[in-house]
Amino acid sequence: MSETNQLPAPRGCDARRRALGVAGIVVAVVVFAWCAGPLPPLWAPPCPWHALTGLHCPGCGSTRALLALAHGDVVRAFAQNPLLVLSLPPLLGWAAFSLWRAWRGQPPAEFPRYSATITLVVVVLYFVLRNLPWWPCTLLAPHG
Amino acid sequence: MDYHVARNNQKLGVFPEAEVRTRLQSGELLPNDLVWCEGMSAWRPAAEVFPEASTTPPPVPAAPSIPPPPRPTPVALGPKPSNYLVPAILVTLFCCLPFGIASIVFASQVDSKYAAGDLAGAQQSSDKAKFWMWLSVGGALLIGIAYIGIMVFGIAMGGLAH
Numbered sequence: 568m569s570e571t572n573q574l575p576a577p578r579g580c581d582a583r584r585r586a587l588g589v590a591g592i593v594v595a596v597v598v599f600a601w602c603a604g605p606l607p608p609l610w611a612p613p614c615p616w617h618a619l620t621g622l623h624c625p626g627c628g629s630t631r632a633l634l635a636l637a638h639g640d641v642v643r644a645f646a647q648n649p650l651l652v653l654s655l656p657p658l659l660g661w662a663a664f665s666l667w668r669a670w671r672g673q674p675p676a677e678f679p680r681y682s683a684t685i686t687l688v689v690v691v692l693y694f695v696l697r698n699l700p701w702w703p704c705t706l707l708a709p710h711g
Numbered sequence: 712m713d714y715h716v717a718r719n720n721q722k723l724g725v726f727p728e729a730e731v732r733t734r735l736q737s738g739e740l741l742p743n744d745l746v747w748c749e750g751m752s753a754w755r756p757a758a759e760v761f762p763e764a765s766t767t768p769p770p771v772p773a774a775p776s777i778p779p780p781p782r783p784t785p786v787a788l789g790p791k792p793s794n795y796l797v798p799a800i801l802v803t804l805f806c807c808l809p810f811g812i813a814s815i816v817f818a819s820q821v822d823s824k825y826a827a828g829d830l831a832g833a834q835q836s837s838d839k840a841k842f843w844m845w846l847s848v849g850g851a852l853l854i855g856i857a858y859i860g861i862m863v864f865g866i867a868m869g870g871l872a873h
Contacts, residue, residue, distance in 0.1 A: 609862075610859050610862050610863075612854060612855040612858035612859065613858075615808065615850075615851075615854045616808060616809060624808075624809060625803050625804060625811075625812070626803060626804045626805055626806060626811070629804050629805050648804075650804070651804050654800065654804065658797065658800070658801075661797065671713065671725075672713060672725065672749060673725050677791075678794075678796060680822060680826065681819075681822070682796060682822075683794055683796050683815060683818040683819035683821070683822050684819040684822070684823070686796065686799075686800060686815055686818075686819075687812070687815045687816060687818075687819050690800075690803055690812060690815060691812065694809075694812070
């Protein structure tokens with residue numbers, strides 16, 4: 568039975584603790600965003616990429632978008648970082664699904680085969696498009 | 712009680728006890744498949760755990776004098792290494808450093824290499840995805856803390872000057 572010893576016993580408790588940790592972080596971020604007010608505090612660090620290059624990275628506007636969302640202003644959140652607003656529901660859905668699975672002692676849900684490649688294409692396209700100076704592209708850059 | 716089921720060092724899934732029994736009876740699961748549930752110290756053959764449900768008796772060594780035939784070595788791949796896709800997306804969206812994109816590049820390599828049967832390569836890409844993900848987190852934390860420190864220092868100096 569050498570084969571038996573090579574398989575590690577699944578550890579449900581670890582997964583549960585990690586899932587609880589993730590849920591805790593999400594709650595902490597929401598509470599913090601709600602307490603911080605609708606605009607980033609003055610001491611909030613700017614995006615170093617934007618400070619160095621003047622270009623908008625895929626994450627530029629995330630802080631403002633999150634704070635706007637926490638205060639119920641979806642329109643302003645969308646104006647700051649539309650990709651963030653669009654990716655939050657699937658990310659939170661996946662987190663909730665994984666939490667439920669962790670509770671039943673199962674590993675987190677697997678992603679479909681090409682999800683990483685599709686994500687890469689979307690993020691790179693978004694990175695390029697939101698830095699172009701022409702009209703529909705300017706809607707992707709933080710504004711308003 | 713849910714049972715984890717494995718064959719040839721690969722997990723087949725997690726099933727409730729009743730389902731393991733029906734699948735054993737239908738022949739979908741084999742008596743030699745390994746099962747494990749919370750509370751068991753090690754994986755054991757399904758035939759030992761569910762003797763009444765197994766369609767064929769568990770393999771019994773014929774005679775001690777004759778060595779059992781060598782088991783065919785399984786060629787199945789191990790479990791797929793994590794591609795760290797979710798943390799990579801999170802650091803790309805929140806850490807403002809383009810390192811997150813490198814992490815997503817390696818995440819997609821994990822998938823393609825694993826699909827091509829290259830487990831070692833997939834593991835390497837997994838390690839790189841993890842490295843760039845943490846580099847992004849660390850860089851963002853470092854810059855953030857330094858920036859807040861400089862702001863506090865500046866405010867303190869401004870207070871002294873007045």
